[in-house]
Structures are given as C-alpha cells and as structure tokens.
Amino acid sequence: MANPVLIEVLRGTAVESCHTGAIAVVDASGAVHTALGDIDRPVFPRSAVKMLQALPLVASGAADTFALTDAELALACASHSGEPEHVATAAGVLAKLGLDATALECGTQWPSREPVLRAMAARGEQATPLHNNCSGKHSGFVCLACLMARHAGAEPAAFARGYVAAEHPVMREVTAALSATTGVDADNAPRGTDGCSIPTYALPLRSLALAFARCGTGVGLSDGHARAARRLRQAAAAAPFMVGGTDRFDTRVMQAWGERLFCKIGAEGVYCAALPELGLGVALKIDDGAARAAEAAMAAVAAALLKSDDDLLASYSHLRLRNWRGLDVGSLRPALTLAIRA
C-alpha cells in the first residue's frame, strides 16, 4: 500500500507538487504512539542517526580522555553548513589528537551555505575535508580510534586509517551502538555506502523511533549508552549552531526548544527526533527523498506533540516560497493525512 501524502507544495492556491512518506512515533517500550504509512519497511537513516553513531565516542571514554567540549560533541552529531566556526571546531578536535585534516576520510565538500562558499572563493580558499558536512562526526570517529590505539599500544594515525570501513574496530563499535539502540541487528540489514563513505544500514522507522525514544529517556539502554545519549543531547542543546548552522532548521529549533527537542535531518528525506519530556522518539522518511518535505513534516509532528503554536515550527511546516524577486509565490503545508494527536 502506498504511503500517504504528508506535505503539499502550493503555487498560488493550487497544489503543484506533493510528497508521500511514513512517520513513526514510538515510546521507549516500543509502544506505537503514531504510525502513518509503512513504518516497518527498512529505510537508510543516513545522517539522521549521527547521535547514535556518536554514542561510542562518549561511552568509550574518548570524549573525556580528549576533553571534548559541548561544541565538539554537538559537531559530532552534526550535518553542518561548513561555516568557519564548524571548520575551526573540527580542526580543534583533530589538533587535540595531534592530527590534522589528512586524518579525515569523509571526502572534500564545499560548504552547503552559498554565502559561505562565495566568501571562501573570494578569499581564494579551497574546500577541504574539514568543510564536509560530516567533518565533526568523522573527527569523533578519529578521536575514538585514538583512544582504541592507546589501549592497543598502536600508533594513532596508523590505527585510525581506514576507519570508514565496516570491519574497522571503530565502525564495529558504531554499528554495535546502532544495533543496541534500535534493537535490530544492523549486520543483517541491507547495507549501503553513505555520502561520507561510512556504511549506512536500512532499518525500519519503527526501530529508529524506538532508538530515539530510548536516547531521550535512557530506558532500554546500557548505562554507558544512556549516559552518552544524555551528554550528547545536552551538548546539542548547549551548542545548537554546531549541529547545523545559520538558518538551519535543526539549529533554530534546538536554539528555541533546548533539551525538550533533539532533532536531526538525514539525506534523502529522513528525520529523527527525541522528545525526552514526552518519552517519545520520532522517525520519518519522505519517499522521494526531499529535504524540504522532511523538515516541514518534522515541524508539523513536533508542533503537534509539543502542543505548540510556536511561530518557528509553523514557519517550517507552512514554509513560504519566494521567487528571485522575493515575491511570495506559494507555500508548503501539511496534508490532511498528516494527522498527529498530542
């Protein structure tokens, strides 16, 4: 059965485009609060699970060993816009390890934020792996590798090399955290390669939402993972700019809502969130992969669950579309089928 329309795109008063998808809202026991569409079909969560992938960084003790700050931990959960603060923070993590950008295996990406890209070009600068939106997550992986190398009596840079491979000790820990929090054995799930070259495992939205409910509450997690999740959520709330950047949804929402709402976008229309006070986790996927619809849907879900008529969430769920002259030409809106009770 096809998934329902979640978001409509209006031009003038006519529906120009629409986005179907599925949404799971689950509590930490696995009880389903809301299921729209097929929440059991596996989806690649991509960057929406960066917080889960960062759990070993904290739980292993690596974050303490290398005295990572809130900003550095928030950046480990980020898909950042490549702004100077993001680049400097990632470089700072590597410097603490005695390493530099050559340790990163995420690939080179120009900043996604166009004014930042233009300013770099105007200064004659070139993009580096530090500008890659995943450079914080990868700096965290290298940090974990350095602690593992220390325990193994190995040379850190040599030990870290190849950390993006599924069978590398770092990635084994990361995959184990994904399996533990979602309750699904990722090693038996469909595997793809992510934009930043690490493996991504296709998991049901139901299980992804469960993982975020657990991370929001600590229920159902090991003590180490529960403490790590709490620390990462607190870090994101303390340094939300690091999770996204200027005018980014994740940043603006966490600036406004603090620890009440942890949310994170992933490529191809995925969104995950934890709402600790409600004990709920959210995972959604837009079938066609559109980020605009994923943001609008997450804004609508968050507003409904938090019983909020907050202007910020409404500005995303009902995003106004402007053309090159700044004229208001249309908007997004949640479809009637996107019905969530608080």
Added chain:
Amino acid sequence: MANPVLIEVLRGTAVESCHTGAIAVVDASGAVHTALGDIDRPVFPRSAVKMLQALPLVASGAADTFALTDAELALACASHSGEPEHVATAAGVLAKLGLDATALECGTQWPSREPVLRAMAARGEQATPLHNNCSGKHSGFVCLACLMARHAGAEPAAFARGYVAAEHPVMREVTAALSATTGVDADNAPRGTDGCSIPTYALPLRSLALAFARCGTGVGLSDGHARAARRLRQAAAAAPFMVGGTDRFDTRVMQAWGERLFCKIGAEGVYCAALPELGLGVALKIDDGAARAAEAAMAAVAAALLKSDDDLLASYSHLRLRNWRGLDVGSLRPALTLAIRA
C-alpha cells in the same frame, strides 16, 4: 488513483527513494501514444514551455527586426546555468535594443553551476539579472516589447516596463501562444507566479504534449507559429549550449541528437519534448518536483521512442550516484512501471 512509480533511487542494491509521476506522449492530432498516470490533471509547466513562450518573439517579426542569432533564440528557450557565454548573449540582445540589464524583471540569481559561481566570487563579481537562468527568455520578452512599442509609437523602455504582468501586452501575446498551441484557454486555468515573476498556468500533460507534437510538426498551428516553432527548434539544435550549459542534460542531448529531439526541463519535475521525425510530443511531471527524476524519466522515454541504446541517454536514465570521495554509491533506474513502446 495515485500515479505510478517512474524512477527508483538505489543505494547499493536497495531502493532508497522513489519518484511517482505521469507521462503523456501524444501526436499532433491529439491521439495518445502513451499515457502513464493521470495526464488530465493540470500541472504548472514552468520553464518547460519556454519554447512556446518564445513563439511570439519570432512570429511577431521581432526576432527578424532585431536580427536575433541562433544563439540568442536558443537562449530565449533556455534555463541556462549563468555561464559567461549565457550572460554575454543576453546582454547582447539587450544591447541590440539599446537597453541593458535594468530592463530585465526576472530578478537576480547566482549561477546554478557552482564552479561558475565560485569563479565569479573569486573575481569579486556580483550576480545580476543577466545571470538569472531565465535572462534569455526575458531578453526575448523585452525584444518583443520593443517591436510593439515601435508599432505603437511609444518609448521602448517605458512600454516594456511591467512586462511580467499577466495583463501586459507582451504577456497577453505569450499567454495567447500557450493557449493556441495547447488548445486550452490558459486564462481560465489555475494561475501561479513563476520563479522569474511571469504567470504560469496549470495545464494537463495531455495538452502540453500536444503543443510539443504540434511544434515538432507544424500540424495544427497557425503559419506564424509553425514557422516560429521550426526556427526555435533549429536554433536550439544549432546552439544547444545556450539552452542549458556545461554538463546539462538538455544541452548534451540536443548536442547529440540535433533536430531529432527538442527537450526542455521545467522546475518542480516537469519535462517537455518534441520528436519531429516521429510526430510526437512528450510532457511529464514528477509528483514531488524532483529534477533528477524528471531527467531520468525523459531520458528513458526518449531512448524508448527513438529506439536508442545510446550511452548518453542511458547515463541519465540510469544515473550513477557518487559520494564526496567519488565512490559509486548507487544509481537511478526507471521503474518497471515506466514502460514505453517505441
């Protein structure tokens, strides 16, 4: 009834995302060759109908009066990437009229092609309306306005001002051409404002495909429109770089196929094409508005209709997806439901 899946997006061997939509292939008599999905629901054709919108420029005699070249006429049908050749060509049209970029009402847009944007920033340049992907179409509108002003004994710049408004004499001609070629009274169709500020009218894919079948054959058009359509198709085939730009699908396909295939993308997942030797027109819309799927679907349709196993069309219908390190991480592919007989 929901439209069928047209394009699937694979990560590794798993389907990560999918795009539904509708496709109409029609001959100049209106006989339907292929209908996939709902071809009677009105869709905003956006920039996919720039050739139809350029018909009055030629049919009025304005293109001859101002001695427009193939490159300038191709640019009138273009959504270009803002490369230096596009900007210079648009500026050249305005210079022939004794005008400059201040006559354009399309708004300012940085070039869509990132290396071009970076090079501009490195030179300390700013975007202008000439860089807007629609600057060629708008230069054509201004050209038509100047001829109309001459006939009316009016001052050209003053006459042209406000040409983007639906009720301006220029836009009345443009809308009349749309109505005449599609056979649908655009004035009674849902109206929105396009990215470049002119009106866009929602029309059925069936009617859009008919218009392109007519423009490919001349059948069912006035003599003036038939001659104008032929001249515009020839211009696009002679100067395909002007229609798009470096590495753009429309440009590459028309470089390869010449007058055998005129095709043009529009925003929000629309594509239109004329295949003169087959007497067919094509119009398709991806429901969610994704350009990647519209290109892949058009490549698949063109390959099927032209009975071609051409590498270029296959490279778009089965586009390989690479990540930031250049690793092959997945691909697009036509769904089994995208079945077109030759």
